[in-house]
Amino acid sequence: MRAVRVKSFGGASVLGVDEVDEAVAGAGEVLLRVVGSSVNPVDVKTRDGVFAGTGELPATLGWDLAGVVIEPGDSGLEVGARVIAMSHQLATGRGTWADVVALPHSAIAPAPRSISLVEAGTLPLVGLTALQTLEWLAVAEGERLLITGAAGAVGGVALQIAHAKGVKVDALVSSAAHIEFARNNGAELVTTDRAELKAYDAVFDTFGAFVTDAVVDEGRYASIATQAGPVPDLSARNVRTTVNQVHESGTDLRKLVSYVDRGAVRPRIDSSYGVQDVQAAHRRFEQGGLAGKVAITL
Ligand SMILES: NC(=O)c1ccc[n+]([C@@H]2O[C@H](COP(=O)([O-])OP(=O)(O)OC[C@H]3O[C@@H](n4cnc5c(N)ncnc54)[C@H](OP(=O)(O)O)[C@@H]3O)[C@@H](O)[C@H]2O)c1
Numbered sequence: 560m561r562a563v564r565v566k567s568f569g570g571a572s573v574l575g576v577d578e579v580d581e582a583v584a585g586a587g588e589v590l591l592r593v594v595g596s597s598v599n600p601v602d603v604k605t606r607d608g609v610f611a612g613t614g615e616l617p618a619t620l621g622w623d624l625a626g627v628v629i630e631p632g633d634s635g636l637e638v639g640a641r642v643i644a645m646s647h648q649l650a651t652g653r654g655t656w657a658d659v660v661a662l663p664h665s666a667i668a669p670a671p672r673s674i675s676l677v678e679a680g681t682l683p684l685v686g687l688t689a690l691q692t693l694e695w696l697a698v699a700e701g702e703r704l705l706i707t708g709a710a711g712a713v714g715g716v717a718l719q720i721a722h723a724k725g726v727k728v729d730a731l732v733s734s735a736a737h738i739e740f741a742r743n744n745g746a747e748l749v750t751t752d753r754a755e756l757k758a759y760d761a762v763f764d765t766f767g768a769f770v771t772d773a774v775v776d777e778g779r780y781a782s783i784a785t786q787a788g789p790v791p792d793l794s795a796r797n798v799r800t801t802v803n804q805v806h807e808s809g810t811d812l813r814k815l816v817s818y819v820d821r822g823a824v825r826p827r828i829d830s831s832y833g834v835q836d837v838q839a840a841h842r843r844f845e846q847g848g849l850a851g852k853v854a855i856t857l
């Protein structure tokens with residue numbers, strides 16, 4: 560079977576599509592044929608060697624997966640069932656950019672019925688990050704939430720989920736080009752000017768903006784920008800802070816799927832590449848100015 564691997568760290572040219580031994584499911588695992596996936600910032604950082612030392616080389620890359628069940632094991636899933644999953648590639652070494660992948664049943668959920676598997680393959684990592692961070696923030700209907708980077712991949716899904724929950728969401732975006740997307744997906748105030756941001760019950764910071772003056776005393780502030788370091792200490796104002804880390808969860812994926820099948824979360828694809836063109840997919844991703852995810856198809 561094919562797998563996208565790195566044997567040394569560097570630019571997009573270190574990505575190889577290699578023939579490797581077919582994956583085999585262990586106890587509690589399900590064997591899956593991959594149909595769709597996508598590029599996330601972590602894949603590029605892993606390829607570059609930002610996390611060198613955390614895993615072995617060669618390494619198969621990829622976190623997102625949409626595909627079909629080949630061997631269900633004792634999961635209760637049917638052979639041929641359409642599923643999605645997120646694999647924490649950094650923690651486990653199980654990359655999803657391969658024809659066949661074995662993953663724990665607990666990381667898998669039935670795929671959305673309303674979209675294709677290629678579209679579904681763009682959602683697991685960003686969707687779980689959005690859901691799990693919103694759950695940490697515990698934003699309730701009627702509360703005021705600020706999302707920084709709200710037109711980005713995680714920010715865009717978080718915006719749609721929060722809007723569907725009845726939360727009042729404002730958005731900080733990088734440029735005027737992103738304003739329409741944020742407005743169309745439920746944001747009230749959309750701005751590029753940090754000075755306009757005030758009195759939020761909760762802040763979901765996707766890029767390390769650290770707009771800490773924008774959160775109310777006794778509010779909540781979650782960043783997902785691990786590379787930007789910790790959120791400044793706001794304990795004197797009784798603001799709870801975290802740098803949230805996404806984790807595998809079939810249960811949370813089911814919640815994401817229900818938002819998708821209600822039409823509340825819509826996949827947004829900038830471009831799509833066959834796995835043989837994975838180097839081009841990375842180059843497109845790194846070029847920036849994306850209007851959605853860079854999909855990878857197998
Ligand atoms: N902790 C975790 O578990 C976890 C999980 C997933 C992702 N992440 C990290 O979270 C970050 C976001 O991921 P993503 O996939 O959503 O990336 P993304 O699609 O690139 O989104 C980032 C967004 O932030 C915007 N932005 C950047 N600098 C800005 C600025 N100075 N002012 C306003 N907006 C700005 C970007 O706008 P432009 O595109 O115009 O620059 C983009 O819309 C990445 O660093 C990723 O590695 C962490």
